[in-house]
Amino acid sequence: MQDPTLTTLAEQSGFARTGRTDEVTRLCAAFTQAWPKVVHTLEFGRSAEGRPMRALIACRADPRQVPLLMLQGGIHPGESDGKDAGFIALRELLGETASPGVLERIAILFVPAFNVDGHERFGRWNRPNQNGPEEMGWRTTAQNLNLNRDYTKADAPEMRSLLGLLRTWDPLVCADLHVTDGADFQPDISLQVEPVNQGDAQLCAAGRELRDALIAKVARSGSMPLPFYPDLATPDDPSSGFQLTVYSPRFSTGYFPQRNRFTVLVETHSWKDYATRVRVTRNTIVALAELLAAHGEAWREQALRADRAAARLAGAEVVLDYDSHWREPAANRTDAGQAGGTELIDFKGYAYTRAPSAISGEPVTVYDPKTPQVWRVPLRDRVTPSLSVRAPLGGYVVPCAWAQDIGARLALHGIACEPVRERSEAVRVEAFHASGVEFTAAPFEGRMRVKLAGGWARETHDIAAGALFVPIAQPAARLVMHLLEPQAPDSFAAWGFFNACFEQKEYLEPY
Structure with a gap:
């Protein structure tokens, strides 16, 4: 008989309900007590409203010496499948009623409720297009930020805490657990893996292996999985078909490939009942754990090889955007x-x-x-690059006036930077000049985004002490370019970090 202290409210209620944050606290403590040598609870940060952010790390070996699977639940708390399925799958893996021996070969890092403040904004109508549970959390944080648009700019304290978790544990695979809306159809889950369409070419080949093996395993468990996010080309028109999305790094699905790691966007189907969705998500987690146990060492070698290759990107053309980018539901179709x-x-x-x-x-x-x-x-489904940029031969220089703020953001991502110790004069560099500036008409995710026209030009500049040098020769080189190339869609420039540069401050009197 199942220990009631290790079961979720979802199971106890016949999947009519899902628990609140106090259940996450209780279950984390219960799992640690039940398997004290295998499971540890981490408090890795605090939310904007001061709530503790908790994670479980589970492994029968040294978790730093084996491939690590991260399960990210509750980035959108109304989509609570991942939280409940994660506890169920982890309990079965620990109790070895599912996949005995897996936790001797891999580690699992489970974040049940990433957006903990949004999780506590419970309501019956938070997800009116979703078939259960009775009540659920809210999509955004207490600051009204969507964490799955915040990976690069890292404005939310929750995201800054999660990036710290990534720096500490460096997961090989992140499964981001969601529920999708849209048309009603027979498939019950979509599984979009990256890198497949973007990032290191050899790592993309490994990503395709992971995707195909995962699709096959989940299908054998009785599901009908899709290998792409089922986004209708025209909303509410099934005849329009579907469009493959290549996600920029503001999303988890676009962020991890820039770090040379794998990500799986798991999207169950909101029209299916809650019991079905949790079961399918649980099956997917177990399938991922089994695949990582079987192939994780080889995939980790590929990831480390990609790290070394990225550190040699200087002078190479790097794709930073694609024609098939994401359209926000509220955006114009032309966007x-x-x-x-x-x-x-x-x-x-x-x-x-x-x-x-x-x-x-x-x-x-x-x-x-x-x-x-x-x-x-x-x-x-044809992926076409829309922005390619040559990687700098040395790196990027952030002027002294911006070095502190930008340096702090780069540090969140684990990007290596070097402060300029002494002033240098007449240094040959390339400088970006904006020939056109287009601001968004309304704020998006708390910022006024900007689209720049322009280009780089060879010039001579003095570089002041206190400026910041960001070398391109590092494993996170692709992420460096996404953050510092002004025209990249999720660069600091695009997110408005330098908007003051485009304001007129001085003027002439009419006389």
Whole structure:
């Protein structure tokens, strides 16, 4: 009989409900007490409202000597599948009712409720398009920041704490556990793995191995997994088909490839009931653990090789953006990138019609889940680079006035920097000049974003003591470029860190 102190409220309620943060605290303590030599609880930070952020590390060996799988639950707390499934999967792996021996070969780092403040903003209508549980948390933090847009700029204290966890533990694979909205169809989960479409070419090959093996394992467990996020090309129009998204590093799915590590975007389907979604997420976690136990050492060698290759990127062309970028749900359709080519696929959906909404009166798509139907629709899956930049031969120089702020942000990412000790005169450099500046019409994630036109020009400049030199010769070279290339979509410049530079301060009187 299952120990009730190790079970979730979701299980106890027949998956009608999910627990609050006090359950996370209780379960972390109970797991540590039940397996004191194997499980340890970490408090790795505090939220904006002062709540403790907790994680579990589980391993029967030295966790620093084996491949590490990170399970990130609750970045969007309304999508609580990952929290409950993570506790269930970890309990079964520890009790060896699932995959005996796995935790002797890998370590698991489990963050049940990353966005802990949003988790406590419980409500019945926080996710009105989602089929259970009865109540759930809120998408954003207490500061109204979406943590899955904050990986690069790291404005939220929660993200800064998580980046500290990454610096300490350096997970080989991060599984970011979500629930998607959208059309109603038969597949119950999507699994998008990176690097596959971006990053180190050889690591992309290993990413494809991981993706294909994971898809096969999850399918054998009874699911119908998709290898891409099922984002309709035109909202609420199934006939428009789907578009593959290549995520920029503001997202977990785009961030980890820049660190030469793997990530899996796990998205269960919000139309499925909560019990089904938790079960499918649990199966995915166990499948990932088994794959890492079998292949993790080889994949870790590939990741370390990619680290060494990244440190030699000087002078190479590096892709920093793609045509097929993410479109925010509230954005204009013209803001969406378009993939460079399409293929027609047979997609297992349901019969549907258009009918007036009972709420708005506007036409909406109405699905009939009792009538399976194969949709012949386009999949826009050709990845086309839209921005490539030559990596600097030496590195980047951040002027003295900005060095403290930018240096602190770079340190959060574990990026090596060197303060300039002495003034140097007439140094031959390349300087970026903006020929055009376009600001967003409204703030996004707490910032006024900016799009720059312009380019680099060879010039002579004096470099003051106190400036910051960021060498390109380091494993995080790709991430360095994403942060410091002014035209990269998630650079510090694009996020408005230098917006004061574009303000007129002095003027002439009319006389």
